[in-house]
Amino acid sequence: MSSVCFIADGMLGSLARKLRIFGFDTLYYNDVEDFKLIEIGEQQERILLTCDKILIQRAMNAGISSVLLDGSGDVDDMIHILRNYKINFVEFLPENSRCPICNNILDRCDKNSINKLIPEKIFNIHERFYLCKQCNKVYWEGSHLKKLREFGLFVKRGLNDTS
Numbered sequence: 001m002s003s004v005c006f007i008a009d010g011m012l013g014s015l016a017r018k019l020r021i022f023g024f025d026t027l028y029y030n031d032v033e034d035f036k037l038i039e040i041g042e043q044q045e046r047i048l049l050t051c052d053k054i055l056i057q058r059a060m061n062a063g064i065s066s067v068l069l070d071g072s073g074d075v076d077d078m079i080h081i082l083r084n085y086k087i088n089f090v091e092f093l094p095e096n097s098r099c100p101i102c103n104n105i106l107d108r109c110d111k112n113s114i115n116k117l118i119p120e121k122i123f124n125i126h127e128r129f130y131l132c133k134q135c136n137k138v139y140w141e142g143s144h145l146k147k148l149r150e151f152g153l154f155v156k157r158g159l160n161d162t163s
């Protein structure tokens, strides 16, 4: 997995969740002042992601790495970030995912250990479950996976398209 990690500004919630799901360590706050984002980026050597030109200028002045996104869509933004840092795209793999809510690494868990945390219907039809030990949320390989794999394919296609 790539060692780069990110901090996304308050406008990029959807992108931040996707980055986490695809395994990138990404901090995201929707209620934090610009100076704090820069401070955390600096302390933790995180790349700042934003659509805000003023914030980019401040980040550059503070000497932290940053990417100005145009916010036209998560696919384009993701391609832009990966290209910028020459990161090879990684396939979507649940075992590499981070919790979209809190950014913690997910652990594959025994289904019988989490039976009280999920609806019985879900428990009965799925076999693979992943637990976030930080926020206690359980994930399973449901229908949203198809959408994520599609998202991954669009990004991959975009990365390969050099025209």
Ligand SMILES: [Zn+2]
Binding pocket: 099, 100, 101, 102, 103, 104, 132, 133, 134, 135, 136, 137
């Ligand atoms: Zn979590």
